[in-house]
Amino acid sequence: xxNCYLALVHHPIVNKxxxxxxxxxxxxxxxxxxxxxxxxGFDGYFIVTPVEKQHxxxxxxxxxxxxxxxxxxxxxxxxxxxxxxxxxxLEYACKVIEEKHGQAPIKVxxxxxxxxxxxxxxxxxxxxxxxxxxxxxxxGTGWGLHASVxxxxxxxxxxxxxxxxxxxxxxxxxxxxxxxCDRLRGSL
Amino acid sequence: xxNCYLALVHHPIVNKxxxxxxxxxxxxxxxxxxxxxxxxGFDGYFIVTPVEKQHxxxxxxxxxxxxxxxxxxxxxxxxxxxxxxxxxxLEYACKVIEEKHGQAPIKVxxxxxxxxxxxxxxxxxxxxxxxxxxxxxxxGTGWGLHASVxxxxxxxxxxxxxxxxxxxxxxxxxxxxxxxCDRLRGSL
Numbered sequence: 135x136x137n138c139y140l141a142l143v144h145h146p147i148v149n150k151x152x153x154x155x156x157x158x159x160x161x162x163x164x165x166x167x168x169x170x171x172x173x174x175g176f177d178g179y180f181i182v183t184p185v186e187k188q189h190x191x192x193x194x195x196x197x198x199x200x201x202x203x204x205x206x207x208x209x210x211x212x213x214x215x216x217x218x219x220x221x222x223x224l225e226y227a228c229k230v231i232e233e234k235h236g237q238a239p240i241k242v243x244x245x246x247x248x249x250x251x252x253x254x255x256x257x258x259x260x261x262x263x264x265x266x267x268x269x270x271x272x273x274g275t276g277w278g279l280h281a282s283v284x285x286x287x288x289x290x291x292x293x294x295x296x297x298x299x300x301x302x303x304x305x306x307x308x309x310x311x312x313x314x315c316d317r318l319r320g321s322l
Numbered sequence: 323x324x325n326c327y328l329a330l331v332h333h334p335i336v337n338k339x340x341x342x343x344x345x346x347x348x349x350x351x352x353x354x355x356x357x358x359x360x361x362x363g364f365d366g367y368f369i370v371t372p373v374e375k376q377h378x379x380x381x382x383x384x385x386x387x388x389x390x391x392x393x394x395x396x397x398x399x400x401x402x403x404x405x406x407x408x409x410x411x412l413e414y415a416c417k418v419i420e421e422k423h424g425q426a427p428i429k430v431x432x433x434x435x436x437x438x439x440x441x442x443x444x445x446x447x448x449x450x451x452x453x454x455x456x457x458x459x460x461x462g463t464g465w466g467l468h469a470s471v472x473x474x475x476x477x478x479x480x481x482x483x484x485x486x487x488x489x490x491x492x493x494x495x496x497x498x499x500x501x502x503c504d505r506l507r508g509s510l
Binding site for chain 2: 162165166169170172173174175213214294296297298299302303304305306308309310311312313316317319320
């Protein structure tokens with residue numbers, strides 16, 4: 135499997151009523167997802183938002199872990215956060231990857247609600263071996279990625295179905311990221 | 323697999339220096355872990371702390387999602403949180419399970435740092451089929467479960483190793499819970 139990147143998208147996102155919105159970056163999404171992606175050998179984590187003030191907010195958080203105090207107290211945290219990149223859009227993130235590796239990444243979308251999808255994590259692993267290109271694994275926030283994103287990817291992953299007898303299926307995005315990381319790269 | 327329970331332990335916990343401490347309950351640990359456990363068909367989630375004020379804090383948070391506003395805004399959240407139980411100790415949690423099901427649960431400990439362990443998730447699934455008893459899956463906070471816990475369980479699970487080439491392995495407890503839920507019950 136070639137270089138893998140992860141993206142957490144805050145725009146364009148759908149809210150509860152189906153409107154297109156921009157969600158806020160949260161501190162835990164920064165930390166938990168960086169630690170999962172880093173543990174599973176991803177090469178970078180893009181936090182996607184067009185809101186410049188949120189870029190500054192994330193920079194402040196990252197700076198804390200890069201100071202003498204933060205770094206001394208928890209150097210592993212600094213290590214996980216050092217591979218975070220801010221991106222104004224998903225297109226920009228893909229462009230950064232393409233410039234770095236000389237190939238556009240395979241765009242993979244995740245969603246809890248896909249009725250149609252292109253395959254399982256195992257299928258995707260096979261595809262990545264054959265295509266031999268970088269990949270960007272895309273997660274939404276709020277009530278999920280806008281259709282303009284999911285309709286313009288190369289691969290839509292099978293949702294995580296869980297095992298609740300009554301069909302309850304409401305993982306946090308942080309939990310979904312961890313599970314997909316493990317399914318895609320857990321036995322590498 | 324019989325009835326499965328999850329426990330998040332805040333005492334006795336080890337801190338960075340190896341001291342025995344009591345950690346604080348955090349809002350995200352309540353929510354993310356409840357949603358993972360509920361999605362994967364667990365029967366209950368015990369938040370273990372001897373600090374009575376923390377019991378009241380959790381109750382306040384749960385009450386919010388049970389009010390008209392919280393319930394109307396996000397009924398799925400209420401649903402996930404409704405199976406949370408507070409416990410003063412792990413022993414108390416096990417006693418509750420035993421009283422409910424007429425059998426003491428198999429105690430399973432998780433840790434990122436186990437050098438010796440009793441088997442993988444697949445091994446544990448096999449054991450649970452044979453033993454046909456309830457299970458409690460135990461997670462630590464802070465720098466991990468105190469030895470007095472891990473030395474007194476029936477099964478110590480293989481750590482999650484990830485796939486980082488440099489061996490980086492620092493998942494949040496919320497991510498570790500999600501991954502173990504998926505490995506243990508993802509294909510049920």
